[in-house]
Amino acid sequence: MLRSEFKVAFCYNMHPTTDELKNAEVFAEFDSKDTINAVTNSIKELGFQIFLVEFDDDFVENLKSINPNLVFNIVEGFQGEDRESQAPAIYEFLGIPYTGSTPMGHMFGLDKIMAKRVMEHNGVQTAPFQVFDTPIDGSLDFSVGFPAIVKPAHEGSSIGIHNDSVVNTLGELRKQVNHIINTYKQEALVEKYIIGREFNQAIIGNENPIQFPIVEIDYSYLPDDIGKFSSYEVKTTLDDPGSTICPADITEEQEKRISAATLAAYRACKVRDYCRIDLRMDEEGEIYILELNTIPGIAPGIEENNSMPKAVRVYGWTYTQMIGAIIEAALERYDFDLDNNGSYNDKIK
Structure with a gap:
């Protein structure tokens, strides 16, 4: 298969325009039009066929109709602690090769608690931490020490991290932990501030x-x-x-x-x-x-x-x-080989 015949579906979430914004944090992880255009132009420059597929209600049907050889994935997903895993799970279900991590790999990107535990189990040092899954009501046993930083456990792009997220007293800790749990409906991860x-x-x-x-x-x-x-x-x-x-x-x-x-x-x-x-x-x-x-x-x-x-x-x-x-990197994993004539020996489709 010639590179010019090789179909790449570029899948993404595009950040809405300012007029459409209701809560900036909700869209913080989405990509700008400039980023979408830059990736699109690069894939074209590399000589592939490219098809743009936004992550919306028609996402699965659009992918099926294109039947790509590969997905270039930067979909952030929408809603839920596993949102970055949503699109890769669809590619897996449809049997479509894709760039980037598996659903489980993306889970480590958003589940800070699990990522820390896995890293520490494998000898990778992370900051000492404590997890709160219910609001603090009264006294508490706090082992991390101050200063500490309070974060949502399942967010990216610094969502939920603000100037008052670094705390130095039990009163500040209580306030921030309760804010995270009540606002973001998830655990509060409290780490030693390095x-x-x-x-x-x-x-x-x-x-x-x-x-x-x-x-x-x-x-x-x-x-x-x-x-x-x-x-x-x-x-x-x-x-x-x-x-x-x-x-x-x-x-x-x-x-x-x-x-x-x-x-x-x-x-x-x-x-x-x-x-x-x-x-x-x-x-x-x-x-x-x-x-x-x-x-x-x-x-x-x-x-x-x-x-x-x-x-x-x-x-x-x-x-x-x-x-x-x-x-x-993705093509090598899937055993696509580029031969001397600039063609791919498609071993999986």
């Missing part, structure tokens, strides 16, 4: 993955009354393209230790094809994995400040090469 530097690293591949240059998030530009962490406000209204520094100013030994930790987390949670892993390094140099982003932001513009495209550019690749590498 004072230090914040980094992330993008990975593409499977058996021998590429680990891209490490990015540091620099919060020094923020006003004194704003917490130096990735809150929803910092990611949106207070975002600054200069805050992501790549390559990070770290020693060779620190780079090796960070890369070892991110790869261990990638392996432990059975992530496929690509991911961005967030972490902190405390004042003693200890590394703590914060979370895995199995559908990381891939907005193309420098002003949009997504770490993965920035790291890829520093590595020396174009945006299209990044998209191509993700596709190739």
